[in-house]
Amino acid sequence: MNKPVLTIVVPCYNEQEVLIETASQLSGVLNELISDFLISKESKILFVDDGSKDRTWELIEKESEKNPFVKGIKLARNVGHQNALIAGLETASKQSDCVISIDADLQDDINVIRTFVEKYWEGFDIVYGVRDSRETDTFFKRTTALGFYRFMEKIGIKLVPNHADFRLMSKRALDELLKYKETNLFLRGLVPLLGFPSTKVYYDRKERFAGESKYPLKKMLAFAFDGITSFSVAPIRFVTFLGFLSVIFSAIAGGYALIQEILGHTESGWTSLMVSIWFVGGLQLMGIGIIGEYIGKIYSEVKRRPRYAIEMDIFSSNESGNHQKEAVLNKGR
Structure with a gap:
């Protein structure tokens, strides 16, 4: 059996502090796997610059000139982690037998990449990297994460608990994934x-090797709600937020009304009227917001805009110095 060509896809957004170390450590892993005849010497590391504002792309170019493993693509603008990742996966699928995706911050244990490849040799098309525990997380993050996975399971959505985007996929699995548009x-x-x-x-x-997390609390909550959504649904999200606020205020107003009723300071029927107006109004706004969320997603999907555009490509070319300067649009995806 021929040794598989492995490409490690690394999405990057403002990762200048950690990129050189990431390239060095991943190159060491590839060297070991090649020496043990587990992967082909044609294997690569593909950095995807997601419209970084720092020196990330400059460093990728310099590394590609001196490190034969390092390749890269530069997206024309920031499109978000998931779209940047799919851009890298699609680019890598053309020249790879299997692909591993990993974040640039070195929080995922690169030592288990060997185990990923061994599982691939055993016949597995998908190998998920799963956190053994969340003890290093804050209480809030750990509790909300576990609650999120339980909730998704309850509503029938299959997720791998404590798994992010650290995984191996075979070519046939990746080809099937790319059919999802x-x-x-x-x-x-x-x-x-x-x-x-x-x-x-x-x-x-x-712990993160260097730099700052690109997923603050606000982004994590939005990602947990529905993954990646386009900016056009932001006004609808605002309506949903108003609905939740209305429900909270209705509870406060209801408590106040009950106190007034107990103290005998109200007219007959005033309590029930106040509670019902606030509560029903809040529920209506929530309902409109949730329906609007789905309409907003439909709006995003039917436009069929490309998910990304590649400005420079030093992966597809045979020589690392031969950059493709023109923008390359992802056809229909």
Whole structure:
């Protein structure tokens, strides 16, 4: 059996502090796997610059000139983590037998990449990297994450608990994934739908090597709500937020009205009228907001806009210095 060509896809957004170290550590992993005859010497590391504002692309170019493993693509603008990841996966699928996706911050344990590849040799098309525990998280983050996974399971959505986007996919699994043409990507939900033989590899998540997290609380909550959505649904989200506020105020007003009733300071019927107006009004706004969320997603999907545009490509070219300067649009995806 021929040794598989492995491409490690690394989405990057303002990762200048960690990029050189990431390239060095991943290159070491590839060297070891090649020496042990587990992967082909044609294997690569593909950095995807998601419209960074710092020196990320400059560093990718410099690394590609001196490190034969390092390749890169530069997106024309920031399109978000999930779209940047799918851009890298689609680019890598053309020249790879299997692909591993991993974030640039070195929090995922690169030592288990060997186990990923060994599982691939055993016949698994998808290998999920799963956190062994969440003890390093804050109480709030740990509790909300576990609650999110339980909730998604309750409503019938298959997710791999404690799995982010650290995974291996075979070429046939990746080709099937690329047939999904959603604009609003949530890869953690899409990959389990493929149905190919899969397994899990557990690891301990590390502290970020350098730089700052690109997922503050606000982004994590939005991602948990519906993954990646376009900016055009923001006004609808605002209406939903007003609905929730109305429900909260209705509860406060209801409590106040009950106190007034107990103290005998109200006319007959005033309490029930106040509670019903506030509560029903809040529920209506919530309902309109939720329906609007789905309409907004339909609006995003039917436009069929490309998910990304590649400004520069030093992966597809045979020589690392031969950059493709023109923009390359992803056809229909």
